[in-house]
Amino acid sequence: MTKLITKAPFRADHVGSFLRPERLKEARLKKQNGEISAEQLRLVENEEIIRLVQKQKEVGLQAVTDGEFRRSWWHFDFLAGLDGVELYQAESGIQFHGVQTKPLGLKVSGKVDFTSHPMIEDYKFLHEIAGDHVAKYTIPSPNMLFFRGSIEEAVYPDHSVLFEDLIVTYQKVIQAFYDAGCRYLQLDDTAWAVFFSEAGHKQIAARGQEPETLAKLFARAINESIANKPEDMVITMHICRGNFKSTYTASGGYDNAAKTIFGGLDVDGLFLEFDDERSGGFEPLRYVNRSDLQVVLGLVTSKYGELENPENIKARIKEASEYIGLDQICLSPQCGFASTEEGNLLTEEQQWGKVSHVIKIAEEVWN
Numbered sequence: 064m065t066k067l068i069t070k071a072p073f074r075a076d077h078v079g080s081f082l083r084p085e086r087l088k089e090a091r092l093k094k095q096n097g098e099i100s101a102e103q104l105r106l107v108e109n110e111e112i113i114r115l116v117q118k119q120k121e122v123g124l125q126a127v128t129d130g131e132f133r134r135s136w137w138h139f140d141f142l143a144g145l146d147g148v149e150l151y152q153a154e155s156g157i158q159f160h161g162v163q164t165k166p167l168g169l170k171v172s173g174k175v176d177f178t179s180h181p182m183i184e185d186y187k188f189l190h191e192i193a194g195d196h197v198a199k200y201t202i203p204s205p206n207m208l209f210f211r212g213s214i215e216e217a218v219y220p221d222h223s224v225l226f227e228d229l230i231v232t233y234q235k236v237i238q239a240f241y242d243a244g245c246r247y248l249q250l251d252d253t254a255w256a257v258f259f260s261e262a263g264h265k266q267i268a269a270r271g272q273e274p275e276t277l278a279k280l281f282a283r284a285i286n287e288s289i290a291n292k293p294e295d296m297v298i299t300m301h302i303c304r305g306n307f308k309s310t311y312t313a314s315g316g317y318d319n320a321a322k323t324i325f326g327g328l329d330v331d332g333l334f335l336e337f338d339d340e341r342s343g344g345f346e347p348l349r350y351v352n353r354s355d356l357q358v359v360l361g362l363v364t365s366k367y368g369e370l371e372n373p374e375n376i377k378a379r380i381k382e383a384s385e386y387i388g389l390d391q392i393c394l395s396p397q398c399g400f401a402s403t404e405e406g407n408l409l410t411e412e413q414q415w416g417k418v419s420h421v422i423k424i425a426e427e428v429w430n
Contacts, residue, residue: 316343
């Protein structure tokens with residue numbers, strides 16, 4: 064067996080989302096068409112989440128999630144539940160490599176705050192059925208709203224005020240999850256990918272900002288949001304280059320923001336994409352300056368079903384250990400299997416094959 068880590072993230076871990084079962088997809092469509100009530104949909108969600116959690120336990124995961132089964136999007140559903148934020152019908156969707164999402168966007172139309180949120184109750188349900196396993200919950204980073212949201216100038220003519228409000232909001236959010244029993248919370252953040260390529264730097268310039276200044280702002284948003292977290296709560300961050308129907312939005316290694324990401328964030332762990340050449344090499348890991356930071360290498364892709372050669376994965380773990388100690392490394396898929404309800408282009412059987420692959424390799428590496 065794997066030499067267990069008693070504190071998350073674990074040697075064999077996962078990002079959080081799973082493919083939606085057909086029964087759940089059908090129920091959501093019926094709710095949308097007015098054929099069933101919200102209460103009836105929630106009963107279906109509950110049953111499917113119970114099955115999912117049981118499956119995660121059976122395959123050998125130490126942390127279990129609800130698979131984001133109650134969400135359409137990994138980030139929109141949470142952010143739209145904050146005070147002052149709403150979903151709106153956009154002219155076009157988010158452009159991925161060769162495919163586009165549904166045309167929806169996020170708009171800040173009022174003062175951003177946290178008073179209550181349906182996902183607190185969603186977490187309580189997961190916590191109840193997790194049993195002796197760790198219940199892990201995922202929410203988008205505050206940077207997702209600050210950098211990616213549409214901000215009404217009449218509400219926030221000075222974006223620095225929004226920034227401060229977001230930090231206070233997230234402090235409240237984190238405390239609310241803790242009070243509900245959450246001890247393993249993950250902040251998902253695709254905004255960091257803007258630093259990884261020339262195209263991203265053009266986006267930054269178009270906003271009248273400098274990459275170095277913006278990176279420091281992103282780090283401050285994270286660090287101040289989690290500054291008051293209780294000692295026994297683990298908060299990790301997943302950094303991604305986009306994940307929709309097995310495709311992506313960004314490319315490039317971590318180099319341009321490595322000092323900030325690996326040496327300037329106060330999170331307990333980093334889940335990092337490293338499944339193909341788009342993610343660059345491990346050299347940026349040399350900036351890790353804390354022995355208590357766990358680096359979860361996403362070396363197993365969630366984008367397709369074919370299993371990677373385990374010896375190649377082990378070789379890459381060994382390569383990464385040239386920059387940080389093996390005891391600071393964990394293994395996971397590079398992203399979730401369904402960042403949106405559409406899901407990646409693989410079967411549920413292949414999905415569980417990937418998870419089992421991660422667990423088996425981790426056992427062989429750290430046994």
